[in-house]
Amino acid sequence: MTYRLFLSHDSEKNKQIQSSLTDEIWQTIEVDYDSEVYLLLEDGSKIQDLDLILALLRPSLSFERKIKNLGTSFKNLVKAKVSGEKILASNEEINKRRAVCKDCPFSVRSFYGKVCSECGCNIKAKTSFLTEECPKGKW
Numbered sequence: 343m344t345y346r347l348f349l350s351h352d353s354e355k356n357k358q359i360q361s362s363l364t365d366e367i368w369q370t371i372e373v374d375y376d377s378e379v380y381l382l383l384e385d386g387s388k389i390q391d392l393d394l395i396l397a398l399l400r401p402s403l404s405f406e407r408k409i410k411n412l413g414t415s416f417k418n419l420v421k422a423k424v425s426g427e428k429i430l431a432s433n434e435e436i437n438k439r440r441a442v443c444k445d446c447p448f449s450v451r452s453f454y455g456k457v458c459s460e461c462g463c464n465i466k467a468k469t470s471f472l473t474e475e476c477p478k479g480k481w
């Protein structure tokens with residue numbers, strides 16, 4: 343699929359996209375400017391939803407990395423459980439974390455809910471456990 347990304351000179355969306363894509367990704371996409379931000383697909387469709395633009399432009403995490411992350415999460419959970427540590431975050435903490443994820447450009451929609459495209463975790467689950475941390479250090 344060929345994408346052509348249109349950025350606008352002055353928009354919040356524009357800044358979010360610019361800060362969340364790596365140099366490698368920038369080298370693979372054609373960029374142009376227009377009055378608004380959108381992604382033009384080869385079939386002529388225009389995508390304006392920021393989450394969707396980021397999800398399409400970012401290479402998805404490899405299956406191996408997702409499994410590795412899942413394994414680490416599970417190991418941390420078991421370790422905390424065995425040593426009698428608290429596992430679930432308080433409602434206040436969960437809401438605080440979710441509010442951060444909600445505005446984060448790495449939060450993307452997937453067929454199994456909102457996921458963090460940095461680690462591949464489901465955001466609802468990730469934000470609920472004290473053993474988890476944001477891979478970008480935001481919480």
Ligand code: SF4
Pocket residue numbers: 442443446447448449457458459460461465475476477478479480481
């Ligand atoms: S866990 Fe961190 S990087 Fe991932 S979506 Fe939430 S705030 Fe963003």
